[in-house]
Amino acid sequence: MNKLEIIPLGGIGEFGMNCMGLRVSGEMILIDAGMGFPEETPYGVDISIPNFDFLDEFKDEIAAIILTHGHEDHIGALPYLLKKFNVPVFASRFTAALAERRLEEHRMLGEVLLHRVKPNDVSEVGPFRIEFIHASHSLVDCFSLAIHTPLGTVVHTGDYKIDDTPVIGRPYDLEALRRIGDAGVLALLGDSTNATVEGRTPSEKAVVPAFEEIFDQAPGRLFISTFSSSIHRLQIIFNLAYEFGRKVCVLGRSMQRNVEIAEELGILQIPGGVVTDLGSARAMDDSEIVYLVTGSQGEMRAALWNLATGIYKGLEIYKGDTVVLSARIIPGNEKSISRLIGNLYKRGANIIEEKRRLIHVSGHASQEDIRIMTEACRPRFVVPIHGEYRMLFRHKEFVKNHIPGFDDDNIILIENGDVLEFDEVGVRVSGRHELNRTFIDEESLTEIEYDVVRERKKLAYGGAVSLVVTVQKGSSEILGDPLISFQGVAGVENDLNLNRDARDAVLQSIGSMSNVQLRDRKLFQENIRVALKRFLQQEVGSKPVIVTTIVEV
């Protein structure tokens, strides 16, 4: 019997790692391959990616990867996915250009087939007919997807907002959606990121008045920080700089790279002569320059943090400067942003924050945008995607309470790993794959096993002890004293007696063992580990990881 399976690998019930499989008649496509930003950074982990292991089962079925847009949480895991399954990738020109930079870092550029597609293009991949719909978002060149299958049409919104007056490009192509809706939509998979926000999301143009005022009133230099991917925002800043007779100096690697790509592709229109380099910028009058900088989230290695703390080479912030934080606060970054602002204040800068002026708008659909989307598609089923469970739930509640024809039966909340199965009869969650995240060390770009992170958590929490005991080979005679060293263990510093007592505790445990026990080295090792563990817990209340080594001589 024909059926369509939808299997989210990430992005459902969490922020980031967006990735979803669609499977029909033994063929599968994957939509997006995003990275996540885990809370495990203290454990040497910078990013996370979905766990692609269960896809091995469908190895020969995977036919293509479709990218909706170029944000890291949608393309950041692409190299890791392609290393496992080197299949063709479909993306817009700008998304493809960003993806290529990622592939370059992994030295995979020549090995991947990248199809560049345009809005209204239709690509056939096995039983899937994929229609690319122009979508508006904080980034440019984004798609929503209409995926026509033998079971019906699935609309995947990607990330979107309904922007009728974007700075760059055309408004969201609602006409296409309505046409697709007329023909019948089985399921709408819709972005939930802003489903807790009432009303409409303002247009990308909405920030222009506040920026005009800022350009008009700033007495000295302007430092504007925004997400390096906010191409509409960058366009506004370049335009206003030109209008107000300022030059723009772009600082920070990711910002420079994105400006370069967007300009190369003719997406960003930079007025002639408005860009300058740091050397020339420093020679100009304070009122003649705008620095466009990375680091709006208080990231420790970004340009703005280095400026705020006085370690940026060749440039410093001083009284008279205006710093504009044109970005939202990503949850979890509140403290680092507050520290950033404190440091900027210490240097005498005037700071303009999102909370106090309309200098940032979201790229995601608010509730009224969700209504417009849903009413355009008129799907049989709504499946909220992209967001923490709280947002998915509020997406469901909004649709249920405010759009006629929807209720608990046709709004479906799923989780990562669920297999959502559609057939002629209806829809159900027919299975579930257990998914662990995979962690990545950004420096070496290598995977870090989940177990390694678990071990690191234990080490972090209680420190480590090395216990070394030497025995005569083939006998049970102990040679010399046990040797114990502590790393990060509380209560043991400057305590000479403790180390001696710990040795005694180990020796006592050895003394209480029979010769048979001593000759069973595994048992011996475990016994002395437990003895030392008990001693430390009792004496200093510590629970370190104890690494025991038996030396046989």
Next chain:
Amino acid sequence: MNKLEIIPLGGIGEFGMNCMGLRVSGEMILIDAGMGFPEETPYGVDISIPNFDFLDEFKDEIAAIILTHGHEDHIGALPYLLKKFNVPVFASRFTAALAERRLEEHRMLGEVLLHRVKPNDVSEVGPFRIEFIHASHSLVDCFSLAIHTPLGTVVHTGDYKIDDTPVIGRPYDLEALRRIGDAGVLALLGDSTNATVEGRTPSEKAVVPAFEEIFDQAPGRLFISTFSSSIHRLQIIFNLAYEFGRKVCVLGRSMQRNVEIAEELGILQIPGGVVTDLGSARAMDDSEIVYLVTGSQGEMRAALWNLATGIYKGLEIYKGDTVVLSARIIPGNEKSISRLIGNLYKRGANIIEEKRRLIHVSGHASQEDIRIMTEACRPRFVVPIHGEYRMLFRHKEFVKNHIPGFDDDNIILIENGDVLEFDEVGVRVSGRHELNRTFIDEESLTEIEYDVVRERKKLAYGGAVSLVVTVQKGSSEILGDPLISFQGVAGVENDLNLNRDARDAVLQSIGSMSNVQLRDRKLFQENIRVALKRFLQQEVGSKPVIVTTIVEV
């Protein structure tokens, strides 16, 4: 020459750990002894306290500790401070009762002299005449302090808001402040927590209408979560429960304790028969019960988290329940609160959040409260305290821009450890003490050295390696192979060759050393550590902590 020194030990440029020394003519008082909530929790650290070490220098001068109110960030470090300097403590009855619970945990109850004082009381301590002024805040029985010294009067606001209609007790005693202002105030040390917020802070009574609506409309059980110290809020809930014919069941240890203390002291007036226990509560109709629970911040061990995740013993949340989160989001807790809400939604509860209804008000002065405070005191100098640098700075900016007579010269921003010195000539920062935080393991209530936490951070980031090499005593002969074990090291799992290659790298390093080097065991040890470090960095890109043990047989 006479001088007054003000030395903050904590709470300036950070949230929490409020503590401040005032010193005149070789005598010192300390105001508050608060704990902090550090970001170092992954390292086995639950709380932090100010570093009191530099106070040893003034050991014989410390005459008293004055507590402004009973919040943890003002009294949580009291036992640790008293262990070093067992001096008399002055506090209100309620603050004293909370402090006694803390002392009990440290088995210090009988050893401390606790003076209970009332509003308008005046206590003489050496050259300090301390006047206790009734202050309004989210807690009850709070003080601002007027500290009269030979150099002039210092007003320390404590935490406050100007509440003209508190639920419990009288309004803020502005009359006292004006009288003190008439007589002349040298310096106003003012709470900055809400200095970024415009307008007035609403009264504690402002939440009553929203709560009335909630009580009126909730179809089933009500679960209300708030800070266990928000006594005004608890009073409102008890009153409304009585009015709407519901019983109140208090869950969570800290909530039960605070209700008990406040009722014992006659501060909380619980209508007769309104309190019930869990057993009886479970037998009631859903519309007859309110559960008052801890855990509004998504804390993992609190009642609400356990209810949300279905592990609370004998009680579970289900469809028809209304959960009210009557608390602000403390920065840093965004993610755990979002997870909490997601879990509650999964159980079918209706959730009422602070963002959407007026069910929480702050306990801290907003900008217009700061104006009222400053104009009542009319101080020569304003010193912003209590808050991150960003808030202190905004406090300064507000006073400078909106209250006549204040400018950069008489609004003074200081940092923890600064010595702010007043004399007949004027004011200056005359010195600075370097202060590290002290960390506490909450389970054992013992201090954790800063160095231990630093070592744990390294272990967390890269894992640990134990390297054991055995040598002939007094010679340079190596016995057997080096023994290497890994804990939390990335890239080494399931790699048998790697362990062999690592051993070879160590052996190669040993082979390249001269006999003299080998006999210098320190040098030997360091050389093989570096050899293994280089090998691991090159082969697997890991930077673990390497613990090297030389066994001499």
